[in-house]
Amino acid sequence: MSTTFWIIIAGAVATYLTRIGGHLVISRFDNIHPRVEAGLNAVPAAVLTTLVAPELLNAGPAEWAALVVTAVVSLRGGLMSMFLAGAAVLIVARQFVG
Template sequence: MSDETKTMPLSTLEGALSLDPLVVAVITAMAIVTYATKVGGLWLLSRIEVSDRLEAGLAVLPGAIVVAILGPELAAAGPAEWGAAVVVAVIAWRSNNILLALVGGVLAVVLFRGLF
């Protein structure tokens, strides 16, 4: 690892600047889809009536999706990660400071992995 970093600064720079055509295509698709969602509502509003019911359903999507990501991820992890997740949640909730929460979480997971 230390050898690699010493001997390949040039190829590392090349790697940092590389743009894989397929990756660029996926990013472009994501950008188009996202822009469509950003302008779609305004565009659609002039055509159809969005019910409050539908709006309530869409409003829970972001939180629900993040929960759906975390559930299986944490279920597959161990006590060290569970403990660190609690640390992150408490710091994020109390301080509203994302960087502080992340640093706390990473320190906690290293500490707990040493303990358990």
Template sequence: MTPDFVWLTLACAALTFATRAGGYLVLSRIPNIPPRVEAALDAVPAAVMTALVAPAFFSGTWREAFAMALCALLCLRFGLSGAVAAAMVALVASRHLV
């Protein structure tokens, strides 16, 4: 083990747990959540997941962009697993064939 790194790891672990508990600890102390805050929280999954993946649409080649567009379109009609699987097949095929 590398002692300095273990200390750093412990600090990172504490900090990470604090961020994962912090939002709840703050919010659970507010008795009546204002409508705007409720709207903001309702938007968290879509907002953060979008922020995570959006650059991938522009930073790759047309293949990645096509697979993402296909996945989003298929989600309008099919379930999550089916849409992801079809987009993966399209991506791998385009990388090997085109």
């Protein structure tokens, strides 16, 4: 078997461990402390933010415009409408500012 194959297998095992690991560890506790619960509630926003924030360092006017429009539309619309609005602004803006 090729090295690539083993990288994919090992990567898949590592990924599954992350997906089941939190449950296997946390479920050993009977009661969840309020602070732990507060931490868990903060998880999605905390993680997803880290996938966006560093992009701001490399973002130009087109990217900024797309993110601002995305944020504004998300106050009213659903996920799909805000995604399409942001993508549309990005594509149009890049025709002008590259």
